[in-house]
Amino acid sequence: METLLPKFDSVFSVDCVIFGFQANELKILLIERNQEPYKGRNALPGYIVKDDESIDDAAERILYELTGLRGLHMEQFHTFGDVDRHPQGRVITVAYYALIRIDGHNEVKPVTNFARSAFWHPVNKLDKLPYDHSKIFETGFQKIRRRLSYQPIAFELLPEKFTLTQLQTLYEAILNKKLDKRNFRKKMLSYGFLKELDEKQKGVSYRAATLYRFDRRKYNKIFQNELNING
Amino acid sequence: METLLPKFDSVFSVDCVIFGFQANELKILLIERNQEPYKGRNALPGYIVKDDESIDDAAERILYELTGLRGLHMEQFHTFGDVDRHPQGRVITVAYYALIRIDGHNEVKPVTNFARSAFWHPVNKLDKLPYDHSKIFETGFQKIRRRLSYQPIAFELLPEKFTLTQLQTLYEAILNKKLDKRNFRKKMLSYGFLKELDEKQKGVSYRAATLYRFDRRKYNKIFQNELNING
DNA sequence: AGATAAGGTGTAATCTTTACACTAAGTAAT
DNA sequence: ATTACTTAGTGTAAAGATTACACCTTATCT
Structure with missing residues (x-):
């Protein structure tokens, strides 16, 4: 057999x-x-x-x-x-x-x-x-x-607390193109899964940026699985 | 060695x-x-x-x-x-x-x-x-x-000449959801890679629909590679 | 106090998406 | 030839998303 x-x-x-x-x-x-x-x-x-x-x-x-x-x-x-x-x-x-x-x-x-x-x-x-x-x-x-462009994988590459500029720089590095600062922030914040912290960047020699955290729980609630970020 | x-x-x-x-x-x-x-x-x-x-x-x-x-x-x-x-x-x-x-x-x-x-x-x-x-x-x-949702793969499944209703039915079968007829047609035709033929469907017992052909040459010209069809 | 460097913010114009219902054209049956 | 039936084919207004664009603010450093 x-x-x-x-x-x-x-x-x-x-x-x-x-x-x-x-x-x-x-x-x-x-x-x-x-x-x-x-x-x-x-x-x-x-x-x-x-x-x-x-x-x-x-x-x-x-x-x-x-x-x-x-x-x-x-x-x-x-x-x-x-x-x-x-x-x-x-x-x-x-x-x-x-x-x-x-x-x-x-x-x-x-x-x-x-x-x-x-x-x-x-x-x-x-x-x-x-x-x-x-x-x-x-x-x-x-x-x-x-x-x-359809999943929030960028956050796996960043430290737990990050600034919006860091996030944008990372997107730019992966997509290999410049993005508009205001539009990028507007869009990212509009998703609602970024939690603004009561904390600022440290150790920089210029105005310190606000830190954010990716809130996976919120992300899962909002999306079953999809985003759409194309710059 | x-x-x-x-x-x-x-x-x-x-x-x-x-x-x-x-x-x-x-x-x-x-x-x-x-x-x-x-x-x-x-x-x-x-x-x-x-x-x-x-x-x-x-x-x-x-x-x-x-x-x-x-x-x-x-x-x-x-x-x-x-x-x-x-x-x-x-x-x-x-x-x-x-x-x-x-x-x-x-x-x-x-x-x-x-x-x-x-x-x-x-x-x-x-x-x-x-x-x-x-x-x-x-x-x-x-x-x-x-x-x-980003490449024109549906046309590989259809006969060379097809109607828009057939195309829509196929999309519905793959995506497993109903699409709006007017919006679907508007969007598909707006891409510009469907060539309307001087020919109608044959052998149907109702009004025959216009046949179309997928024009890959035009598709390649228009898009480097991407679509975005989400119903 | 002034220079420097990045942070942070709003709006108007354009384009895309969505929701929605009726008439037109052909075939089949009587 | 009339009627009934079935699918083809069409437009618009409202809402939402995307784009393009420039200046003031805040902190640090000297």
């Missing part, structure tokens, strides 16, 4: 595009590889899935091993399966992205020695990455750009 | 959610399996990827073998990789969807004997499917629903 599955030597892996925002720049997390091929080169954090873990679980584990980051909500966005994408054999890779507040996660450090180091790198100063990682990054970047 | 890849017995497969539109109903293509497990059950067309073909190529080949359909533009939408999703071992599957005009492809017929038959089935009368195919279908359906 059983029919055997055909088998061949194949491997699947996970690659991660982890976005962060720091010093008004959008960044992603890279590792310096400590293994052939491409030893010494910078690449996306990625590794092989084990046979007894789901790919979602693998994504979490691999990110932890290569960067020390834990418990991120990662979202799968595409699977890359060209025959020759890996020089050592048939490897298809499932790509994930996540958005993270860099502050507090500034120090990232591999737990295994597959990577020599991990670090944040500005997205608009990326060199060519090994394998098809440049393509993977580009695809992921497109996905979050699109998603930004 | 080389580092060996860890290997284990794993397989990757492709599953297809092929949408069609017929008799004012949205349908998908199912096969009747002719092999264990689930012999005799209806399932999504899907099979194992070969070691020397890309997953995109595999999707095309597998769809052809199971349904006789060829040369469709298929779009990958998600990869399912839970450990226990397949009763015979570790199989991760990459899911694809495509949209197709049923007319002319009404007769679908497997080329291999892995499937006993293939047929169109209305999406709102689907029973539970084997493996995690119900979940795969739902995910794919969500994706095209979202995509409908």
Whole structure:
């Protein structure tokens, strides 16, 4: 009654595009590889899935091993399966992205020695990455750009308390275009999910801006799931 | 210098959610399996990827073998990789969807004997499917629903010449809500990519409607890529 | 006290969306 | 040929959203 599955030597892996925002720049997390091929080169954090873990679980584990980051909500966005994408054999890779507040996660450090180091790198100063990682990054970047226009993902990149100018700068970094200050504020505040705090920015050498917090509870009440922000 | 890849017995497969539109109903293509497990059950067309073909190529080949359909533009939408999703071992599957005009492809017929038959089935009368195919279908359906609001994918489901009422009915079937006739027409025509033909519907027992054609050349000129249709 | 740098604010014009109901044209039946 | 039936096809006003645009305020620094 059983029919055997055909088998061949194949491997699947996970690659991660982890976005962060720091010093008004959008960044992603890279590792310096400590293994052939491409030893010494910078690449996306990625590794092989084990046979007894789901790919979602693998994504979490691999990110932890290569960067020390834990418990991120990662979202799968595409699977890359060209025959020759890996020089050592048939490897298809499932790509994930996540958005993270860099502050507090500034120090990232591999737990295994597959990577020599991990670090944040500005997205608009990326060199060519090994394998098809440049393509993977580009695809992921497109996905979050699109998603930004219908879901409040920006807040995952900001500190818990942020100014409206920070929020706008982040939108501008992702969408890669300038937005009008008054219109941006009007629209953001009109949604009703930003809570104005009784607190001002500290440590700036000019007028301090009011801090806001994203109120997810209100957001969920107001929208089932959708926004529409196009600048 | 080389580092060996860890290997284990794993397989990757492709599953297809092929949408069609017929008799004012949205349908998908199912096969009747002719092999264990689930012999005799209806399932999504899907099979194992070969070691020397890309997953995109595999999707095309597998769809052809199971349904006789060829040369469709298929779009990958998600990869399912839970450990226990397949009763015979570790199989991760990459899911694809495509949209197709049923007319002319009404007769679908497997080329291999892995499937006993293939047929169109209305999406709102689907029973539970084997493996995690119900979940795969739902995910794919969500994706095209979202995509409908920013890309002109509806025209891939309609005959080359269609009436505005047919177009509206299709939108209603995918979005699962009623749209206002006047507003729908106004908006669709305002885009400027529908070409009104000098031809009327034939064989109807009431006033015949004007036929239209989707003008992709104009569409590409007008939009780089985006629409926004939300009913 | 003055210079500097960002924070914060309103309005009018245009465009888009929504809600809504009747006549026109063709076919079928008598 | 009249009538009944069924779908095609059409316009407008009100409300809401988007855009474009410039100056005063507040804090810090010297």
